[in-house]
Amino acid sequence: MELTTVWFALIAILWIGYFALEGFDFGVGMLMPHLAKNEKERRVMYNTVGPVWDGNEVWVLVAGGATFAAFPEWYATLFSGFYLPLLLILVALIVRNLAFEYRGKKDSDSWRKKWDVALVVGSWLPAVLWGVAFANIVAGVPIDADKEFTGNLFTLLNPLGLLGGLVTASLFATHGAIFVALKTDGEIRHRARAMAAKLGLVTAVLAIAFMGWIQVKTGDTASAVAFVAAAAALVGAMAANLRGREGWAFIGTFATIALAVAGLFLALFPDVMPSTTDAAYSLTTTNAAATAYTLKIMTWVAVIFTPIVLMYQAWTYWVFRKRITTDSIPDPVPDDAYAGHPGAEVE
Template sequence: MQLHDVWFVLIAFLWTGYFFLEGFDFGIGILTGFLARGAEERGTLLATIGPVWDGNEVWMLTAVGATFAAFPDWYATFCSGFYLPILAVLVCLIVRGVALEYRAKRDDAPWRRTCDRCVVWSSLVCAFLWGFIFAGMLHGVPIGPDKNVTGGVLPLVSCYSLLGGLFTLCLFTLHGLLFAALKTNGAIRDRARRAVRGVANAAAVVTLVFLFWTHLHRGGLAPFIVTGIAVLALILVVEQSEQGRDGWAFALSGLAVAAAVAAIFLSLFPDVLPSSTGTAGSLTVAGAAASPYTLRILTWVAAFTAPVVLAYQGWTYWVFRKRISTPGESLTGHDSPR
């Protein structure tokens, strides 16, 4: 395996980690507008991600930075071609971060309601746009001889890309729902468990349709197998949740997220950005990669820094592993999630 192939796999791993971790962040943000009853319960839901949400976003920054260093042509063409949806994601992440940080800075009900709305809508838009962006990348964009995307934003909009947005929206909402059941007690946990079946069924259907459409468009046996794993995991989520095994249910939804991202990148390979105007214009893993010397330096840097970062983030989740209760509700069951 060449170093550029290794770095393609590493970037896929970074996006998998980001969607796994930030996926339930977005899900929790969306659910504060639908699952919570009142300001106290919204605060309880947001407290489940309070210590970790900003660390989860580091995975996206690392994935983008790794793409810039290892595949400069991919980075340049992708970011310029998807400029508007990427800008919308960044604006939503900024609004969401400010709302999460400053929600509790003022003891004022209208202020908190405004921050809560910002969290809900920015999380919802981000959850949709990430699927829209990756679906557009899989579908292909018109790439000119100068490696620039032509035609503006309109070529990005299609039934397939809109379905991709719905796919990540459903998947992240389910992931957040199971995280809420894993990390809370009392009424929120009960409502989350009752909602799992409907959301999981919708997520399974949308995931199956989107990834099967991807398979028909891009082909390949490996993505087809991984798609089956994702859908099976979503089906098993319902059984585990209804039996009260919140930890296993959350792990299965995480497996579904990871399998879905793996299917996307397996379908993409050996391209990094297909051209809709012909294969000659497509950016490939080998053609878009940096020099071998640059890739060797990046590999040594990653080998020393990645284990430290992973160990620190794992320690953070271990420290904040206990369930959270809404004020006025007593703890039920075990303090630590199962």
């Protein structure tokens, strides 16, 4: 197997890891207003992803770095052509991450509410835009003979792209609801399971329409098998959720995301960015790749460091594996508790 194919597969695996892990982080943030009814429950939801969200984001950083090193032409065309949506994703991620870091810095209800809004918006926007971006990458975009993107933001906001955004948003929300049910107990756990059941139906309808459209447009037998397996995994996840088997339900939505992303990359291969202007202008694993020497060095680096990263992240999940309840959350301090005290902050 050629190293260009190996690195295409490795980049696909990195995106699978990112969407399957960061997907439930997005889902928790997206569902915050619907699942948490008081401050203690909001704290519970923050704590479900608090120890792992930053580790989950590493996957997208490595995916971007690997694309830059292994397929520089792909990276250049992608990041120049998709500059605005990728910038919006980056800003949203920064705002979302600030919510994790700054929400607890001040004992104020209004302060916490502002950061809760930042978390929700910073979760919804990437969840939608990642779907828009990948739908366009797989279906193709206008690229000229110089390998330059000739469209604009509105080119990406086509019906297939928008459907892709709805699919990723609903799938991440379902994944997040099941993760909350897996990691909590009490009322919020039951609320999350009920929400997952409703979201799962919406996700199934949207996903079937999207995957069918992609399959008709660009797919082959391999991608069709992956898409069918993804649909079966989602059905299994919903069945497990209805029986209260949150662990199996989470494995099911994890597998759904993994298989769906794998199907997209299988539909894309051997292209990395198809051109709708002229097929001859498409970027492929061959004409967009770095030199063989570069790929060889990268392969040795990946062989050495990838197992270390995987073991560390697995250890993190194992350490923070227990359920979280409101009983372990202290009572919030109201705004007026500090009124009249030295050093009290007045809003």
